[in-house]
Amino acid sequence: MSEILEVRKVTKSFATTAGPLPVLKEISFHVGAGATCSIVGPSGSGKTTLLGLCAGLDQPTTGEVLVGGRSLSGLGEDGLARLRSELVGFVFQNFQLIPTLTALENVMVPAELRGDTGASQHAVELLGHVGLAERLGHYPTQLSGGEQQRVALARAFINRPQILFADEPTGNLDSETSGRIVELLFELNRAAGTALVLVTHDLELSARTQRTIRLRGGAVVEDVSR
């Protein structure tokens, strides 16, 4: 299985008045194509920081991240944006739909940014797949939390990404809705053959992934594969 994500000795520090504050310490792991991996740990352990580095939203202080075999270190802001557009999908804890766009428009955005003008049909199919065929023209404020996250899932898969990053995808949902979202997430992941890296507090959710990396104080304290 080829590696879609490689994290090599990554550290991250933030400058403070008292000197550099290390948040991640020499983290290394890799994720194969189509594999699922969860990152767990208490608040402040560096989970979200690690996710940001893996997705190229931020640059590590030292070390290297490779997505699809391409090192993120040499890429500028626009190179990273293009790479995200081609290979990466996102699902956020607070859904992060653009409030001024309808459900359909939200789903179409990543494809439109790539210059794909015929994405509308695919977006409609995806929204149908997540059970929102009737809500295409609705704005985020007109949708429930679960519905918003389903739109976000459809959006995450519009560009057929090779890897999907999910940041606490069920963190803002009740348990019943969470269950449905998780089912959808794994189903889409399987159907598209997309690798999945998710950050969560939910041990039940992390147990559904093939591998769990546990962080504490910015370091990996456990790495379990199933």
Place this chain on the structure above:
Amino acid sequence: MIASTLQNLLAPLTWRMAWRDSRNSRRRLIVFSSSIVLGIGALVAIASFGKNLEAAIELQAKALLGADLVLGSRQAFGDAEKKIFAELGGQQANEISFSSMIRFPATEGSRLIQVRALDGPFPFFGALETDPPNAGQEFRSGGALVEEGVLIQYGAKVGDVVRIGDLTTKVVGSLKKVPGETVVFATIAPRVYLSLGEVERAKLIREGSLARYKTFFQFPAGTDVGALVKERKPEFDQLRLSSDTVKQRQENLGRSMENLTNFLSLVGFIALLLGGVGVASAIHTHVKQKLSSVAVLRCLGATNAQTFAIYLAQSMALGAIGAGGGAALGVVVQVGLPRVLKDFLPLTVDFGIAWGAVLESMVAGFGICVLFALLPLLAVRSISPLVAIRAFVQPSARRDFAQWGAIALLMLGIGGFLVRHTERLQDAAGFGVGLLVAFLTLAGAAKLLVFATRKFIGPSLPYVWRQGLANLHRPGNRTLLLLTSLGLGTFLIVTLVLVQQTLLTQLVSSRQDNRANTILFDIQTDQRQAVAALLKEQGLPVLDEAPVVTMRLQSIKGIDVEDQLSRKTNGIPNWVLRREFRSTFRDTLSESEKLTAGSWPQKATNDVIPVSLDVGIAKDLRVVMGDEIVWDVQGVPMTTRVAALREVDWRRVQPNFFVVFPPASLEAAPAFHIMTTRADSTEVSANLQRAIARKFPTISTIDVTLILQTIDSVLGKVAFVIRFMALFTVLTGLLVLTGAILTGRFQRVQESVLLRTLGATRSQVRQILLVEYAALGALAGLTGVLLSVGGAWALSRFVFQVEFALPVTIIFVALGTVSLLTMAIGWLGSRGVLDEPPLVILREA
């Protein structure tokens, strides 16, 4: 970055995304685009009107002069002049103009006027506008055509008898307009047309009288008047004849009208700049509200240039809407401009939309709007995609040089506009620096307020005061924007009022102390005793008396004036060389004079007479102590030497002179006399004027009150136009204020709801808002007023050269008005804040 932004601006996706993204904020953005509408409207109106004015000048050029050529002199035309006029040929008309008193026997009223004695069919082009319409012809065979304003002032009408000097005649019509002359001109010197024959028969002009002589020419069609004037110029110079052709008048008028429209454009531009500040603030708030959308777009693969282009497109649309709205408003305003400017326009201007000018102003307005928007827009480029997953992202420590680029572009844009609309580079620089100082002072005051409220608001203050004042420094505060817009408006308006007041105070003060306030002139030598006796009879003192002898320059430092006139390099202005000097002789210095060089009095010798010159005129004549000047005293040459220099306070109401001769030098020359006195009440002054007019009809009396009224009236007309233009700035300030309150509304609603949920009463929340706006209004008012005091002081000191008077009442009225207005608008804009049910807001949040 620039190339990819431009490329993205051409992509349909950018505009589609810009349109979609604006869905929730369109109304708010349109409110903000209205803040530039007024500025662009003002520019469009003035630019289009300016083009109409140009066209009108072109079309009515001949009527503006009334003739093909006008030759003028301060001396009666002699044989030499008449010979040239005969050679020039064409149809001719003559005019002699001089000051005299008009008296209305019915009401016993009298006032100083400018008599124009006309002979011949002038104007050859255009016509005197009169009521009845044929009065412009009728007066030529007898009777007076009197300025409409004078008739109204003295309740006189057509058919009434008037006395002008020794002449008793009938009013044949009221004069409404003379082609090429403005109403302001008529206010300063009301005109009365008489026939030249009548004036000569009544002997209104005596030897030594101050008069101006003109001959108007109409040449056969096709005559090259310019070439003719050029060819005869040396002869004109020799005889000191001034010449005016249609082309010269057209150019001069075009220049002065361009100055007028340029000045108005600059005042309008301030409104646009203020609107630009409003736009910048709106975009700043807009971008802050779009942080997470931008971050998500970046996560989803949008490049920096893509996201930047989306918001730039929105700003461009905002500018385009503002420019469109401004153009529409400008066209409406343009319809009213001729009415506003009517007193300053010497011609009729027809309405027409000058599309080129409209487009130019729209482009300027659009450009300024986008440049102002660029500054906050650049922040879009530094929004990290991490914002989508983290509540707080440490801002990048990298210095963004693009910000400096944007500032430079903005300065360049403003500078470009200023250079285009000012005649000299230093004017553009002065205006720009003045604006910068005003903006920086207001911004500094805002920062100070933020700092002071953060630092010094202690727990000892009541809760609502603490909360209200704390709103001034809390995140998302509108302190900078509101202070700038309110302060700038206050600054402009109060400066105008202060300058006007200073000028009037200056004049009023001369009326109130014990100085002279009434001047009698054109007193013949043989009338002196009798006039002094009449004053005594009326219980009035003779405060000053001076003989006046008219003279002209013959040579300076051995070089004839004719030679000086033909030399363009001597640096002496032509008007000084050509002017008629009214000099006196005495052995003392007056109260308004201070000796700066030499000594006075000095004894006249047989060959050279020592004279004392005003320092200003000495500078104009390029002469120093000891230089020789030869005067032509009504045909007699007199050689003089500069023996003393005086600094003269020209503002004092007393006979002041450029040149003073020593005793025993000019006694033999034909002279008239000036006397000044002081009439303590209007009634005493009116009695004196009546008595003088009855007994000495040729003597003119000027009451300083009349000067005061005239200046007040002219200043009032100027102030009206400036206030009209300043209105755009004030309204823009109010729009920016309203817009700022609306953008801060959501935050206010949330705060209000939270406070009410936590137990605050509606009255407490209301008081908090009022405290915040009262503090803003008071400081904006105070800063604006302080700036205007500085501005008015500088204008008084350096432009008008009068002592600055600080009217405290105006300051307090201005402060009170600004504070109350801010509170009222703040209150109106926040009305709904208290009506929102807490639950709705808490759910939304």
